[in-house]
Amino acid sequence: MADKLVDLTTGLVSRRIYSDEAIYQREIEGIFVRCWLYLGHESQIQKPGDYLTTYMGEDPVILWRDARGQPRVFLNTCRHRGNRLCMYERGKASSLTCSYHGWSYNSEGELTGVPFHTEAYYDELDRSQWGLIETPRLTSYGGLVFACWDGGAPSLDEYLGDFRFYLDTTLLVGEDLGGLEPTTSSRYATAGNWKIPAENFAGDHYHNATTHGSSYKLGLRAADFSGPQGLNGPFEIAIARGHGLGGLMTGDEPYERDLANARKISPEAVDFIEAPMPR
Secondary structure, eight states, X not given: OTTOXXXXXXXXXXXXXGTOHHHHHHHIIIXXXXXXXXXXXXXXXXXXXXXXXXXXXXXXXXXXXXXXXXXXXXXXXXXXXXXXXXXXXXXXXXXXXXXXXXXXXXXXXXXXXXXXXXXXXXXXXXXXXXOOOBOSEEEEETTEEEEESOTTSOOHHHHHGGGHHHHHHHHHHHHHTTOOOOOOOOOOOOSSOTHHHHHHHTTOOTTHHHHTXXXXXTTSSOOOOSSOOGGGOOEEEEEGGGEEEEEEOOSSHHHHHHHHHHHTTOHHHXXXXXXXXXX
């Protein structure tokens, strides 16, 4: 095992893949630079000038709706000295100005302002060559905005593959209710390898009874860990291209539980639960 990172025969994985710096750098170049990455929802940048900032791997980026209404994704660094351009998580602006030397960019990513252009650059700096670096691929799936740094990557539909069934179900429910709109955001900061939380959420419900044991003992959660759940789940789903989904429930039990809770709230809540069930 010492010379193998992954042993498919025994099912063993070396702990090096969670701690080796060289492996991590290969993953940044081979995965995060080449995969489609989720950035936000279209409703978060509804009007021209609306923007949000996030990351693609370790690269800070700006998702910005330009003056013509088109979403754009730019590397969130000034082309002059690499200073962070936008410091805010969300906002609205027709242009952004770097706080270091004052270079300004419009929502199309064009360099529009250079202080002392005549005195410092003798009017010879070609501004058209120094716009913000833009992702070559950007598309939306049901209002979810994805981008990719690899211009030759497969299409988003091909990349998502069979995982689209889960997104389609969720997004169709939102359409029935008049559309989806995020009202808040959550961010996690952890001193660990990215694969640990990825595996945790995409197929490791084995940890629930122990890690979250106190919530069950306090009655904050209800679960039966006594044995297999048969045809009703929960299921851990592995899909091609590395996608995964943990704890998917089937059968009537989750629906009946949600319906019972909805009846305690309002007729509108009942409609919320009942409307997508036939589909």
